[in-house]
Amino acid sequence: MALLAPRAGHARVVGLTGSPGVGKSTSTSALVAAYRRRGMRVGVLAIDPSSPFSGGALLGDRVRMQEHATDEGVFIRSMASRGHLGGLSWATPQALRVLSAAGCDVVLVETVGVGQAEVEVASLADTTLVLLAPGMGDGIQAAKAGILEVADVFVVNKSDRDGADTVVRDLRYMLSLGDRRTDDGWRVPIVKTVASKGEGAAEVVDEIEKHGEWLASSGRLAERREKRAADEVEAIALTSLRVDLRSNGALQGLASRVVAGEIDPYAAADELVASLDA
Amino acid sequence: MALLAPRAGHARVVGLTGSPGVGKSTSTSALVAAYRRRGMRVGVLAIDPSSPFSGGALLGDRVRMQEHATDEGVFIRSMASRGHLGGLSWATPQALRVLSAAGCDVVLVETVGVGQAEVEVASLADTTLVLLAPGMGDGIQAAKAGILEVADVFVVNKSDRDGADTVVRDLRYMLSLGDRRTDDGWRVPIVKTVASKGEGAAEVVDEIEKHGEWLASSGRLAERREKRAADEVEAIALTSLRVDLRSNGALQGLASRVVAGEIDPYAAADELVASLDA
Numbered sequence: 221m222a223l224l225a226p227r228a229g230h231a232r233v234v235g236l237t238g239s240p241g242v243g244k245s246t247s248t249s250a251l252v253a254a255y256r257r258r259g260m261r262v263g264v265l266a267i268d269p270s271s272p273f274s275g276g277a278l279l280g281d282r283v284r285m286q287e288h289a290t291d292e293g294v295f296i297r298s299m300a301s302r303g304h305l306g307g308l309s310w311a312t313p314q315a316l317r318v319l320s321a322a323g324c325d326v327v328l329v330e331t332v333g334v335g336q337a338e339v340e341v342a343s344l345a346d347t348t349l350v351l352l353a354p355g356m357g358d359g360i361q362a363a364k365a366g367i368l369e370v371a372d373v374f375v376v377n378k379s380d381r382d383g384a385d386t387v388v389r390d391l392r393y394m395l396s397l398g399d400r401r402t403d404d405g406w407r408v409p410i411v412k413t414v415a416s417k418g419e420g421a422a423e424v425v426d427e428i429e430k431h432g433e434w435l436a437s438s439g440r441l442a443e444r445r446e447k448r449a450a451d452e453v454e455a456i457a458l459t460s461l462r463v464d465l466r467s468n469g470a471l472q473g474l475a476s477r478v479v480a481g482e483i484d485p486y487a488a489a490d491e492l493v494a495s496l497d498a
Numbered sequence: 499m500a501l502l503a504p505r506a507g508h509a510r511v512v513g514l515t516g517s518p519g520v521g522k523s524t525s526t527s528a529l530v531a532a533y534r535r536r537g538m539r540v541g542v543l544a545i546d547p548s549s550p551f552s553g554g555a556l557l558g559d560r561v562r563m564q565e566h567a568t569d570e571g572v573f574i575r576s577m578a579s580r581g582h583l584g585g586l587s588w589a590t591p592q593a594l595r596v597l598s599a600a601g602c603d604v605v606l607v608e609t610v611g612v613g614q615a616e617v618e619v620a621s622l623a624d625t626t627l628v629l630l631a632p633g634m635g636d637g638i639q640a641a642k643a644g645i646l647e648v649a650d651v652f653v654v655n656k657s658d659r660d661g662a663d664t665v666v667r668d669l670r671y672m673l674s675l676g677d678r679r680t681d682d683g684w685r686v687p688i689v690k691t692v693a694s695k696g697e698g699a700a701e702v703v704d705e706i707e708k709h710g711e712w713l714a715s716s717g718r719l720a721e722r723r724e725k726r727a728a729d730e731v732e733a734i735a736l737t738s739l740r741v742d743l744r745s746n747g748a749l750q751g752l753a754s755r756v757v758a759g760e761i762d763p764y765a766a767a768d769e770l771v772a773s774l775d776a
Contacts, residue, residue, distance in 0.1 A: 221762040228759060313763070442757070449763065450753035454743050456767035461739050465732050475728035479720070481506055484499040485591070485727065489734035 221314070227321035229445065231263065234428055235341035236330045237370075238351030243377045243415050247351055248330045250413070250421040252288050255326055258425070263319035263327040264296040265312060267341075295319060312344055313452045342370035343451065346444060347431045349424065351375045352391070354383030368394055371408055373427045379412035379420070388412065406434055461496075470495040499592070505599035507723065509541065512706055513619035514608045515648075516629030521655045521693050525629055526608045528691070528699040530566050533604055536703070541597035541605040542574040543590060545619075573597060590622055591730045620648035621729065624722060625709045627702070629653045630669070632661030646672055649686055651705045657690035657698070666690065684712055739774075748773040 236251075238244050248264060255262045288294040299311060312329065319327050331341050342348040350371035376387050391410050409427045413420030435441035465471065474488040483491075514529075516522050526542060533540045566572040577589060590607065597605050609619050620626040628649035654665050669688050687705045691698030713719035743749065752766040761769075 221764050225756070225762040226759040229757060445757045446750070446753045449756035449766075450749050452763045453749065453752055453756060453766045453770055454740070456763055457743055457770045458736065458740055460767060460771055462732070462736055465735055471728050471731065472724070474731055475724045478503070478727035478731060479507060479723045481504040484503040485730045485734055486499050488727075488731045489738060492731055492735045493738055 221317070224317050224321045228317040229320060231316070231320035231324045232326045232347070232428075232432055233316060233345045234326060234328050235345030235348040236328055236351065237332070237341050237348065238353075238375075238377075239356060240332055241356065242351040242353040244330050244332065244351055247375065247377055247413065247415040247421075248328055249287065250415040250418045251328060251424060252294055253418060254421040254425045256288075256291065256293060257422075260325040261293045261323055262295070263322075263324035264294070265315055265319075265327060265329045266296070266298045267312065267329065267331040295322070295324065313448070316344070344448060346435060346441060347372045347428050349373045349375050349428070351377050352387050353378040354381045354387050372406065372431050373424065374408060374410040375420075375424055376410060376412045377415050380414050384412060404440070405438060406431065464496055465492060468492060468495060499595070502595050502599045506595040507598060509594070509598035509602045510604045510625070510706075510710055511594060511623045512604060512606050513623030513626040514606055514629065515610070515619050515626065516631075516653075516655075517634060518610055519634065520629040520631040522608050522610065522629055525653065525655055525691065525693040525699075525702075526606055527565065528693040528696045529606060529702060530572055531696060532699040532703045534566075534569065534571060535700075538603040539571045539601055540573070541600075541602035542572070543593055543597075543605060543607045544574070544576045545590065545607065545609040573600070573602065591726070594622070622726060624713060624719060625650045625706050627651045627653050627706070629655050630665050631656040632659045632665050650684065650709050651702065652686060652688040653698075653702055654688060654690045655693050658692050662690060682718070683716060684709065742774055743770060746770060746773060 234251075236244060236248055245266070248266070252262050252264065288296065297315065299315065316327055316329075329341055329345060348370050350367050350373075352374065353376070374391050376384055376391070378384070388410055395408055395410075409430075411420055411424050411427055413424060415421065432441075435444070470492055474483070474492055477483045478485050478488050512529075514522060514526055523544070526544070530540050530542065566574065575593065577593065594605055594607075607619055607623060626648050628645050628651075630652065631654070652669055654662055654669070656662070666688055673686055673688075687708075689698055689702050689705055691702060693699065710719075713722070748770055752761070752770055755761045756763050756766050
């Protein structure tokens with residue numbers, strides 16, 4: 221990591237999230253093709269936060285990415301994040317640093333939008349795409365799950381199906397109500413795609429580029445990257461402190477006193493922390 | 499918490515977990531009735547680790563528990579754990595301590611067995627019940643999900659349905675292959691129930707009591723409670739250290755140096771921890 225440090229931070233990090241069934245892998249594949257046509261080197265991290273036992277699903281994603289398998293300008297990696305401390309935030313920054321140092325111009329981080337995962341992806345990415353599709357009740361779900369808060373670009377995939385225009389209209393209405401992003405000066409675009417045919421992928425890349433220019437000119441890019449680095453340094457420090465706490469000789473005795481009712485766990489924790497400093 | 503400390507640790511903590519649809523709430527309700535017939539005071543913590551938006555499901559559980567609503571010897575509380583640091587392990591021990599100090603003889607901690615939740619419940623409980631039901635492919639799932647590792651008592655609910663004997667036979671076979679618990683001297687029993695009719699609930703309580711006697715006589719109870727107290731003290735200490743890290747003036751400067759490629763995040767974390775001690 222010390223050797224990588226000077227070479228890290230080159231790649232644009234693009235998060236891509238959405239509910240199961242909106243076509244995330246197909247969209248990622250279409251975006252990879254669009255970036256390759258512009259001569260850019262692309263890394264893909266497909267992250268499954270839902271289960272440690274997901275070899276099948278990840279393999280399925282790889283099959284969908286197969287058209288890029290022999291392209292030396294494309295690197296694809298599947299990762300299971302479940303069970304790691306802090307989910308995505310622990311292993312992913314390291315993988316991003318390696319891919320950046322290896323010369324990727326852009327890294328697509330794809331994850332299913334369940335629970336906290338989309339928020340974590342957004343915290344890692346320079347630009348976050350939120351995918352929706354017609355017929356999934358996503359318009360309302362978006363508002364509920366806080367997806368409006370994290371999206372820099374909305375992608376309405378499967379837009380050749382009935383209901384696509386309704387999804388676009390619902391999104392536009394919700395965006396018009398005003399949120400963090402509109403306040404900070406970035407107008408969140410909505411792009412219609414048919415990823416299975418590659419339709420709209422170039423337009424999505426255009427919007428990602430525009431967002432990148434806005435991030436740079438507004439000073440937000442530096443701000444986001446500093447926040448991200450601070451989060452990562454904190455997570456690593458916390459892990460190392462956890463190891464110190466576990467190996468601390470005082471813990472066992474304090475636990476016994478808690479069981480005996482001689483001390484409450486909060487006072488015991490204070491003693492434990494104090495013994496670290498000593 | 500300091501006032502509660504001397505009064506904590508009285509209640510037996512019984513974990514109850516299983517896949518959606520096996521009849522957890524109905525089984526909890528039947529167990530409450532069985533304990534009440536023995537004159538014991540019962541606390542119930544129903545924990546939903548799957549979503550912060552689960553008012554509906556929790557309310558449903560409460561409806562199923564309604565027969566105990568006016569019984570002063572029963573306390574029922576629903577909790578959502580998602581998003582809390584460490585899931586169950588953060589809020590639940592505090593609730594257990596309060597219920598124990600308030601005079602509960604037994605506290606049933608009910609949670610759906612998805613992901614890490616059943617492992618977390620087992621780490622909090624003196625005795626862990628794993629519920630299965632016929633026709634859910636649970637026999638095979640049990641082996642996969644590591645449920646064999648956490649179960650002190652297996653309950654095959656809905657045992658008036660076809661396939662109950664197959665579930666029992668599959669479990670017996672898997673238990674015969676040997677695991678941690680058989681090695682430590684406790685023979686994991688399998689009890690058939692029809693919770694909706696209260697059938698088998700008394701037998702389950704008998705097995706919980708037997709397990710409790712075994713825990714006490716083998717020295718395992720003290721061991722489990724010390725482990726649990728140590729985990730809790732560690733979690734509280736870690737939270738307080740996290741606050742210290744966040745408020746540490748050095749973090750921002752270190753993050754900037756990471757972004758600039760002057761230092762890698764591991765070296766930065768070492769510096770951050772060192773500045774805490776100073």
